[in-house]
Amino acid sequence: MLKHLLVLIELAPEGLARVEAAGFKAHVALSAQDKVLSIKALGPCIHAVLTNGSTGIAAAHIAALPKLEIICSLGAGYEKIDLDAALARNIVVTNGPGTNDASVADHAMALLMSVVRGIPKADAAVRLGQWAKLRQPRPMISGKKLGILGLGNIGMQIAQRGMHGFGMTVGYHSRRPRENTTFLYFETPIALAQWADFVIIATPGGAGTLHLVDSAVLHALGPDGFLVNIARGSVVDTAALAQALVQAxxxxxxxxxxxxxxDVPAELVRLDNLVLTPHIAGRSPEAVAATVQLVIDNLNAHFGGQPVLTPVSLER
Structure with missing residues (x-):
């Protein structure tokens, strides 16, 4: 029997085609209004939902899908999926750990190099015929102290790039020290920021990391320090960051x-010491293909009566 999949996130046409070729009818609902209308019209026949960590799915929407059996998160995050509601219905939840780690780590280093070396500003100046305007010295990357907030799989890949590619000394803060690593461990984000030249955020999202980087951490990073975030926007206190950038x-x-x-706050858009990209760190063709394939594999396993490959634990 054809299984109906409600898709709540943007998926490239080739990705949707692969999902449908695997035997699932995809119904795409990206806006809040489309989501409401789709659930109202299709709720009784939806068997699966495809979302991601920053979009998630709320308890009320889960309740409106009586045949829902599985929720798949595209990528590692799942912080906005209501796990309690899923557990109450015995709905399986999966995510995609490891599928885009290398892509995200690459992008983290690209962002670090862009902001430290002032590449976007220099490019804009040259295009405006202002060759000499931005030829003042910019800091090096090599040999500096790299602080990583969250030493999971992505954090480890960033650390390896920093250490082996740029000769950096690497320090980190996580909930607990990671075994089998020689990187320096710091008990708090403030202590890490005080030590580091650069801090890259690679934590999960959710309530446990909400505004983990606040005004105190930014003050500790100091006027020569740089911050990169490829994790979740909620990890950083946006108002505190804007103030720190405006006041140098x-x-x-x-x-x-x-x-x-x-939606990007206006106070950020105006800043010339800030580089912005639209949540594309994990969106290399290789990573996108891997994440979509893992979703298909999890869906096939579940509806084939087999254990899913990457289950999210629903026990709290």
Missing amino acids: KIAGAALDVVDGEP
């Missing part, structure tokens, strides 16, 4: 994610 309390920042995206 830190040297610069680069964000692939912002709180409340895709």
